Amino acid sequence: MRRKLACVILVASAFSAPAYATPYRLQGTAYGQAQAPVGLVSLEGDARPTDWVQIEALIWAGAKELGTEADALVAAVRLHDPEHRGDLWLGRQMMTTGALRPVHMDGARGLVRLPWHMTVEAFGGLAVTPNFKLSDEAYDWMAGGRIAQSLPGWGTIGVAYLHRRDDGRAIDHEVGGDLWITPVKGLDLTARAAYDLQNPGLSELIGSVRWSASSAWRVELLTTHRSSARILPATSLFSVLGDVASQYLGGRVRWRAAPRLDLVAEGGARRLSETVVENARARAILRLDDLGRGVLSLELRRQGAPDDAGWTGVRGTLRLPVASKVSLGVEAELVRPDRPATRGEWWPWGLVAASFQPTAAWDVALAAEGSVTREDEASFDVLARVTYRWEAKQ
Amino acid sequence: MKRALILALLLLLGTGAACATVLGIKPPGRAVFPHRAHVTKGIACTRCHEGMDSAGEDGPLHIPDTARCVECHVDPHDARTCSNCHSAELSLERVKSAKHHLRFEHQKHLKEVASNCARCHIEVAEAGRPLLPPMAACLACHEHEGTFQDASCEQCHIDLEVEQSRPQSHLVHDEDYVNRHGPEAAASRALCDSCHTERQCASCHGANVPALPQRLNFDRPELGGLHRAGFASRHDREAKTDPGLCFTCHTETSCQRCHEDRGIAGANATRNPHPAGWVGIGQNNNAHGAAAWSDPASCAGCHSGAGEALCVNCHKVGGVGGNIHPPGWTSKRSLAEAPCRLCHDELTP
Incomplete structure (x- = not known):
């Protein structure tokens, strides 16, 4: 069924795009790396044949050490009411509704806008499995929906529901709430929470408050609660090891110290089952020209973790246009783990890249990457990418 | 001693000027056009931007050329094109981008504001500020609550997916937006869809992603991402965190x-x-x-x-191995179902 649906959509996208075309775009990318070796070819495109139809697809084929494979990442048609009363998506797509985590799905999703700023969404379909592999008992469907109320001038609140089955057994059964409120200018509150109905309890909560004091200063507070046992499928043996939630509370400040210089500081603490670990980061970003074509950044990071698995690191990046069509990119990282285990005390990683855009359509990039592997041996790789874009308007 | 002091002072000034240029405080060799100086002399905007009052959606940018400048500045200090120095590159790029990506007609708007350009170009009173009006200036007159609700941005934005403009007044996508993008997408997916494609979501969240965007864009180290640099070598530690x-x-x-x-x-x-x-x-x-x-x-x-x-x-x-459940563990699941049945005989709770 899935193969047929993908074929219908791909054929539809191939034949309907050029007929009206306002606009339609195609992009082909070939990527390869010397190590393994690994190769990847992807073809993506989208078109808007009419005001009410949008078509989008990305298919890829890859070669790796143990064989080759091919798949469709996205193959979807969107039917859109020009009066904005509703939308319908059909095909392979990402589902992100309300408090529920993103789910890759083959199916249908519909949205209807009702009076008084209310929207109702519903979806149903099959979870995407790599390479179109289906289990023997293909009862791995999912369904759900969301009802949301927009508060004009304030924001949006919503409630959502998801039921998901695998081989006929329920693996996710959740309800959730979400909100996005701007009570006063410059202050943003966003949150979402998901509640596990199968094994009752809070599975995930993310909340963020951001205050833009001025164009130069921005402050954010972030909190999360995540129960990994509830996020796993309910049929997993590891979902019965108890509620081992982790909680995070942290903050971040961004200061635009000069028109081209941003300074960012971030810090927080995470409570794991019996320990509290720290997280701290400082970053400076300097744009080398007004358009941001050249960028220099330096980042210091400290990441705590249980069992001495924390680390401290420094990372620098540089992107520099060296000619009108040529850019140079450099990225380097040096990490010092708290407990090196079988590896060295320092873990260096680096990459030097050059990219060339001979025309607006072509993009060529080449890079050399080096690091020290887990076995404390030097590793070296060469990466290459060629992209061609094609766009046409009626 | 005196010579050393002068040298030190010159070095300090040079370093300061270089830093100011690098940090963008003083644009290197180019200056924002002094609109304020012209306005305070009583020169009408259309005197230089000729034809703006009848400009439609298509047509030229109406940026004055050197011939227009020398009509008044009869003795220019330099024979080269005026805009080479007396205009900011960023402003010019923004104007070109706006012309290409926005549906807008000066002709209609000038009638509405009685030819008062400063009604939208509010920064004209500030010396040296770029004049392209922010979106907030549009929203000062146009009622957009319904537009946001419907995500019908195409009323003004021709193709946001190509325009790739990052909002400055709402939905700020700055450093570490990754923290917030989940809850915001959850609350207003339709608004995200107005700029972003399914492919952009699926390129990270898809079940069959062949390679992450930051891997494919290895030549753009300035891009953010959770899996950058040597992530592969420390991913087990990141997972523990x-x-x-x-x-x-x-x-x-x-x-x-x-x-x-x-x-x-x-x-x-x-x-x-x-x-x-x-x-x-x-x-x-x-x-x-x-x-x-x-x-x-x-x-x-x-x-x-x-x-x-x-x-x-x-x-x-x-x-x-003993009991894998923590002390106090209870569950409403049936022992006959997965995963309980793996360890429990139905008759032995």
């Missing part, structure tokens, strides 16, 4: 596929990722128990599916 985070995007099979390819898991495994004393009999030789209780998702990354048999062999009811 925030248990369950990986599974908000990845499934157990993602870990298994990658580990099997690299000989860390599966039938062809040549390496054991666990330290000595991981599994054994007795408290001091059994680190896996505490690790599994604190982060069951990490275990699931390799041992889910058929791999669960490894646990069941020892931990089934009556087995040598």
